Amino acid sequence: MAEPERLHVTAPEGDYDIFIEPGLIERIPARVTGIGLGERIIVATNTTLAPLYGERLAATLPNAAVVTMPDGEQYKTLDTVAQLYADFAAAGLDRVGTVIALGGGVVGDTVGFAAATYMRGVRLIQMPTTLLSMVDSSVGGKVGVDLPQGKNLVGAFKQPDAVLVDPAVLATLPEREWRCGMAETIKHGFLNDPQLLELASYRQGFSGPDDAVQLVRRAIQVKIRVVEADPYEHGVRATLNLGHTFGHAIERVSHYSWLHGEAVAVGLVAAARLSYKIGLCDSDLPGQVEEIVRATGLPTRFGDLDPQAIYDAMATDKKWQSGKSRFILLRSIGQPEIVSGVDPVAVLDVLTSLR
Ligand code: NAD
Ligand code: GLY
Numbered sequence: 001m002a003e004p005e006r007l008h009v010t011a012p013e014g015d016y017d018i019f020i021e022p023g024l025i026e027r028i029p030a031r032v033t034g035i036g037l038g039e040r041i042i043v044a045t046n047t048t049l050a051p052l053y054g055e056r057l058a059a060t061l062p063n064a065a066v067v068t069m070p071d072g073e074q075y076k077t078l079d080t081v082a083q084l085y086a087d088f089a090a091a092g093l094d095r096v097g098t099v100i101a102l103g104g105g106v107v108g109d110t111v112g113f114a115a116a117t118y119m120r121g122v123r124l125i126q127m128p129t130t131l132l133s134m135v136d137s138s139v140g141g142k143v144g145v146d147l148p149q150g151k152n153l154v155g156a157f158k159q160p161d162a163v164l165v166d167p168a169v170l171a172t173l174p175e176r177e178w179r180c181g182m183a184e185t186i187k188h189g190f191l192n193d194p195q196l197l198e199l200a201s202y203r204q205g206f207s208g209p210d211d212a213v214q215l216v217r218r219a220i221q222v223k224i225r226v227v228e229a230d231p232y233e234h235g236v237r238a239t240l241n242l243g244h245t246f247g248h249a250i251e252r253v254s255h256y257s258w259l260h261g262e263a264v265a266v267g268l269v270a271a272a273r274l275s276y277k278i279g280l281c282d283s284d285l286p287g288q289v290e291e292i293v294r295a296t297g298l299p300t301r302f303g304d305l306d307p308q309a310i311y312d313a314m315a316t317d318k319k320w321q322s323g324k325s326r327f328i329l330l331r332s333i334g335q336p337e338i339v340s341g342v343d344p345v346a347v348l349d350v351l352t353s354l355r
Contacts, residue, residue, distance in 0.1 A: 113143040265298035
């Protein structure tokens with residue numbers, strides 16, 4: 001049998017590899033070499049994924065126990081982290097053990113933060129199970145939790161020892177979550193890989209896990225390029241927030257009835273329109289972006305949400321600095337630009353055009 005796909009990531013605290021193979025979850029000890037699993041292994045997952053994959057994964061590993069957290073962004077909290085510490089201790093995890101974070105971005109961020117801080121840090125393996133977490137959150141070392149005051153306000157950089165991607169698990173991912181992952185996937189295409197956009201009309205189940213490998217690999221390669229160039233987000237890593245200033249505001253104003261990827265999708269369209277409005281790109285770009293977003297089945301308009309409320313929500317975004325607006329815009333596909341101090345009238349015009 002051929003080796004799993006293996007991508008290398010260079011990181012300041014230590015390099016790691018990303019393994020990609022359909023069916024990997026069933027045969028990690030045989031297929032994944034060179035990462036050295038610790039003495040005690042904790043498979044930390046959520047209550048949805050434990051019966052689907054967690055128990056099966058633990059059964060293939062020596063000396064492994066399953067620990068669960070509740071499912072949902074509302075549990076990405078310090079309370080959950082405290083419970084994880086207690087569960088780690090009860091399961092006998094010590095400094096030579098390993099935590100495998102098995103789940104989407106919520107599990108990856110929360111369990112990753114617990115692993116970064118338990119006993120001042122234990123080994124962490126990210127095993128992403130959503131498209132979003134495969135192409136984005138499992139790579140680059142950002143871990144953390146939300147506070148009542150806002151999303152991702154507590155966190156750390158904790159590079160994983162490895163990222164294990166089994167695209168076959170996408171078969172059980174709800175279709176709405178698949179589309180949300182596509183929003184981040186095409187975002188990577190707009191930032192750095194126009195060819196990735198040709199895969200954008202892939203539908204879950206239509207092409208199967210082998211074709212998903214191609215999509216996931218290309219999208220991860222964009223993330224690798226960006227985090228290797230700027231591991232601590234002093235510059236270019238901020239471009240990964242393309243569409244997110246608009247997107248976070250849409251999520252908030254919709255009281256989170258819009259999922260993150262859906263809001264980012266409209267945010268991508270808004271960013272392209274704003275780029276044209278301020279003379280950064282040529283007139284074709286907004287239409288091209290909108291067509292690609294539509295091809296993935298994601299929304300391109302925010303409907304009856306109030307443009308002024310969205311603008312006001314953006315003004316409190318943590319990505320705005322000292323009260324000055326800050327957008328990731330596009331000069332062209334593959335050429336993002338960080339632009340500060342955009343005229344509020346231009347932003348409101350764009351928002352009004354997207355009702
Ligand atoms: P999620 O983790 O909430 O997962 C979505 C839903 O799908 C959950 O109900 C989950 O239980 C379920 N699920 C996951 N995998 C499944 C599978 N294979 N089969 C069936 N059901 C499955 O959502 P997400 O979109 O993966 O992650 C969103 C989170 O990621 C947010 O908290 C966001 O802040 C974070 N994030 C972090 C980074 C980073 O760099 N650390 C980057 C982007 C996003
Ligand atoms: N916002 C995603 C990242 O920087 O990794």
